[in-house]
Amino acid sequence: MSEPALSIGLFYGSTTCYTEMAAEKIQAQLNSLFDEQIVSLHNIQDVSLKNCEDYDIIIFGISTWDFGELQEDWESHWEDVFQLALEDKIVALFGLGDQIGYTDWFQDALGMLHDAIAPSGCTIIGYWPNEGYEFAASKALTQDKSQFVGLSLDDENQYDLTDERIHNWCHQLIEEMGQ
Numbered sequence: 001m002s003e004p005a006l007s008i009g010l011f012y013g014s015t016t017c018y019t020e021m022a023a024e025k026i027q028a029q030l031n032s033l034f035d036e037q038i039v040s041l042h043n044i045q046d047v048s049l050k051n052c053e054d055y056d057i058i059i060f061g062i063s064t065w066d067f068g069e070l071q072e073d074w075e076s077h078w079e080d081v082f083q084l085a086l087e088d089k090i091v092a093l094f095g096l097g098d099q100i101g102y103t104d105w106f107q108d109a110l111g112m113l114h115d116a117i118a119p120s121g122c123t124i125i126g127y128w129p130n131e132g133y134e135f136a137a138s139k140a141l142t143q144d145k146s147q148f149v150g151l152s153l154d155d156e157n158q159y160d161l162t163d164e165r166i167h168n169w170c171h172q173l174i175e176e177m178g179q
């Protein structure tokens with residue numbers, strides 16, 4: 001069987017499996033849109049982050065914990081993030097958070113991950129409008145505060161919107177990849 005023309009590496013950390021479930025949905029959606037198995041999933045608990053360098057297109061998934069902190073596996077490998085050679089890569093980010101329970105820290109880890117990889121010179125795609133959410137503060141907003149720096153999912157309060165958001169974001173990614 002020939003290799004697919006495009007391959008995407010999706011690397012995520014997930015404590016209670018919500019980010020993992022979203023990762024699986026994103027994988028299924030993109031595979032179905034390309035009609036090929038182009039997305040490989042990697043849980044960073046088991047796989048070195050360095051492996052993301054094998055892909056031209058990378059998706060990172062992260063949840064926020066403990067009042068604006070990184071998900072534990074991302075925290076364990078945080079120094080590695082700054083060592084990644086991402087300059088020629090296209091990177092998209094998504095995050096899981098709780099806009100009501102943690103309204104002052106909504107999706108902070110997504111913002112921290114964005115700020116950690118942005119100086120590498122990678123091309124970041126998949127910015128996402130912040131309409132339809134209610135929260136007090138977030139480190140995951142762009143400077144003009146109109147967008148999240150990646151897809152923002154909240155399975156605690158808006159589980160019914162997750163599939164639609166993933167569907168729309170995957171279409172957006174394909175457009176921004178120029179496919």
Ligand SMILES: Cc1cc2nc3c(=O)[nH]c(=O)nc-3n(C[C@H](O)[C@H](O)[C@H](O)COP(=O)(O)O)c2cc1C
Nearest residue numbers: 014015016017018019063066067068097098102107
């Ligand atoms: C103890 C605890 C602390 C949390 N802290 C935050 C937070 O500071 N900001 C936020 O947006 N969500 C916060 N959340 C919500 C989680 O990000 C959310 O439950 C997410 O879906 C977990 O994803 P995971 O299971 O993939 O790790 C917290 C949840 C728990 C249980």
